[in-house]
Each structure stands twice: as structure tokens, then as C-alpha cells.
Amino acid sequence: MRYGQGPDVLSHLNLALAPGSFHFVTGPSGAGKSSLLKLIYLAARPSKGLVHLFGRDVVHAPASEKPKLRRRIGVVFQDEMLLDHLSVFDNAALPLRIAGRKPADYRNDVAELLTWVGLSQRMDAMPSTLAGGERQRLAIARAVVNRPDILLADEPTGNVDHEMAVRIFRLFVELNRLGTTILIATHDQELIARSGRPVLHLENGRIAPRPAPMPRPAAFGPLS
């Protein structure tokens, strides 16, 4: 894939993530980790190649079907992308509201989740008043609140202390245990080492040590 008329930032990429798998993706800054995640959460289109999710080609899926697909994907953006005019609670509940769920059905779950990520005292605060780590934890809460089938996290523990990083990791493990396929982009080697989960190493837009090919439904065709 490429941005505009720029050079290819990802190429010759061929990887498949088994449903329910848990992977890390690492690599130097600019290697293309965020770009890879963008392809999967349908925020970017490959200039060539295919992206398969849930057993289907999502690049050529009609625009009308993409919202439904996106609701099944939770994303922790590298730059959080919180809505500054909404409270912490509103931000966290956003995917549930978009999915059309009734507040009465989820308000306690949202509160519980916010408590888990340590934001129980800040539920009615505005994101602009949060510390960097708090913003990140809110972004994580929003990404997992809808129990997505795929969770993509871009540097989710970049701004939190080690203890919180472990706590968040446990949240991801729990989600994974419930069936969510997880892909986390991170520089946190210690977290990776402790997790014992497989790692994809990206360098210059390519996978360095080729991972063993895995079956669909979450697969990527060749990119160039």
C-alpha cells in the first residue's frame, strides 16, 4: 500500500492470522506497523492486493456493508482519536451506541470496564483533562467495549507504567480467551517477551522472519 502518490510503505506482505490468535507486530518507527493495522481496520485501501476478513474480500466489499464489518473490529489508535466534546463515559460507550444498543443494557458494563482500566474516578471527565496514560486507557476501553471479533491495538501501552501495561495485557488475554483475534503493534519488548506470543517483525514494509502461513478467515493477499 501507499499514501497518495508516495512510495510503497508495505509490499510483498502475505500473512494470515488464525481466528482467535494473538500476535504482536514490531519493527522500527516508520516500518509500516500502523499502516498494516489501517489496512485491516478498513481505514486504508491497498494499492494492490487483497485483504480478507471474516472469510471475505473486504477491499471490494460494497460500501454499504463496511459499517457492519467495522463494528466487529475494535481499534486502539496510536493517536487515541478521542472525541474531546464527549465525556470519558460517552467516549467509551460510543461503539455500543453506534451498534444501536440500549443504554440500559450496557451502562454497567461500560462502568465496569472503565473501572478495570483505572478510570472509575474520571468517568464524567472530559478527555482534554486526562493524562496521556489515561487517554490511552480510555482508547483501550472504547476498543474492547463491544467485544470485537478482531482487536487491533497500535502502541496501546506506550504511555502507561509497567504495572498498568501488564493489567491491560491481561485484559487483552481475557478478550482473546473469549475468542477475539488480537494484533498489537508495540515497541515494548519486555511485554512481548513476557507474553510468549508470536511476533511479526516488520522492516521497510516487509515481514522479516516469515511466520508460518495460517488458514483464513483473517488473511492478507500479496501486497506490492
Place this chain on the structure above:
Amino acid sequence: MSDRGMSERGMSETFTPQNWRPAPFLPERDERDGSLIFVVAVLCFLACLTAMGVIAANRAAAGWTGQLTGEATVIVRPRGGETPDAAAARAAEALAGTAGVSEARALEASKAYDLIRPWLGDVSDLEDLPVPRLVAVTLDGRHPADAAALKAALAKQGVDATVDDHSIWIKDIRRAGGVVQALGVTIFLLIAAAAAAVVAFATRAGLAARRDVVEVLHLAGAEDGFIARLFQVRFARVAGLAGLIGAGGAAALGVGLRIAGGGGGLTPALPFAWTDILAVIPCPLIAAAVAAAAAQFTATRLIRDMP
């Protein structure tokens, strides 16, 4: 919204998930709204004033021509031994019997003297001059007699007279009325177009400034139509409010003018009527509709550019 605003300021109420109410996806207020509302309100105000002015001017022109077409003046010159008054009476009689005339009335001599006095000065023996008499003719409103018919009726009775059916004036007034109307409509259209352009432009700018909301909702799986509708409602409300303020201001001014102008409207020249104020009613609706259309257009394009 309000209870959250309270607790945010550290007021008595503490936040619990139970008293949480989903906040609108778009901020209800935006600091940019103030200037948008001001500009749109001013333009709507001007557009409403012009609309009311055009309507009143239209009525004025119609009133003038209506008065003039309903009447004709006949100047009677006495002939031979006849006295001017007798000639005038004979002319009035002849005209009254003509089809298309509802009334013909010989004016008193003094009326004729009053008309020529400015030219002659206050001459004491004015009454001795052979001054022509005037006959005022009121024409049938439905089928008015034309100048030729009046002339023919007078000639038949052997009256030496000139018929003035005001046709020269009517033509001029019609032309003047048409110019005023065209001018008013042009100004109105320009102002309305400017207001619409401002609404559309501000809506697009406001929407572009809220790109983050569009992006987050889009990636969270909101339907395109859902996102577009948020902006439609949001900006239609702001523009509608501005239109309401502008229209309200214009209506208030209209009421003031109507009251100050007394029974004849603002002045006899611009007979402003109560019903003219109704012209402001479409304004807020049009402003809201334009904003909604612009928001829909911009939001749809913004979303379509996203993968």
C-alpha cells in the same frame, strides 16, 4: 447534557452510570456558531425586509394604476352662446349615458379656477374669463370605456371637449412600478443567494472542522447516512435559528412601521400591510433547508473520500 455539565464543574451531583444520559455525538454549541448566526441573521433580516418592500411596492404600483384607470377627466370648452356650466352639464349627461361609465360629474367652476389660478395669479375678475369646465368621469371597473368611446359620445352631442384617460400616466407609472419591482426582486435574490452561500459555506467549514467526529464514527461502524444526518440536523438547527432571528427582527420592524404609518401603511406611497409581514415566514425554513442540503452534500463527500 446539563447534569453532566453540572457534575463536571464539581457540583453536588456525582456521576454514576445510572444517571448517565448519552450526549449528542456532535457538540451542541460551537464558538463558531455565534458569528455564523449573526451573519445569517443579518442577511435573513435584509432579505425579509426586501421581500416585504417588494410586496408593498408592488401593491403601491397596482393601487396607483388602479386609481388612474378607474377615472378619466374631460375638459369641456363652451361653444357659441352656451354658458360653460351648461356645456359641462350637457357633457356630463352625455357621458353618464355611455356604456362603460359608472358616473360622470361636472366639477364646480371653482375647481377649474383653482387649477389655473397658479398660472394667472390671484386675478380678481377671474370668474369672467371663459375657463373650460372639467367633468370627472368614473369608469366602470369591469369594462371601462376607452377614450375613443367617450370622445364619440361627446361628439354626438356636439360638445367640444378633450378627453384625458390618464393613459400617458398609467404607462409611466406601470413602467416605474415594473422597474421598482425588478430592482426589489433582484436585490432580494442577491441577498437571499448571499445568505444561502454563507449558510452553505459555514456549514462546510464547520463540518470540516469536525472531521474528527466523522472519522471516529465512520471507523466505529456508523452508517454514512447516520453521520450525514447528524450534521444535517445540527446545521439546519443553527441556520434555522439564525433565520428565525433575522425574520423576527424584520417582522418586528414591519409591525413598527405599520403602526407608525397609521391607517395608510407606512406612507401612501408605500402602503405597507399587516399581511406583508407574513412574507418572513419561509425565511427560517429556507435557511434550515439550505444548511441541511449543504451539510448533507459536504458530509457525504467527506465520508466518501474515506476508504
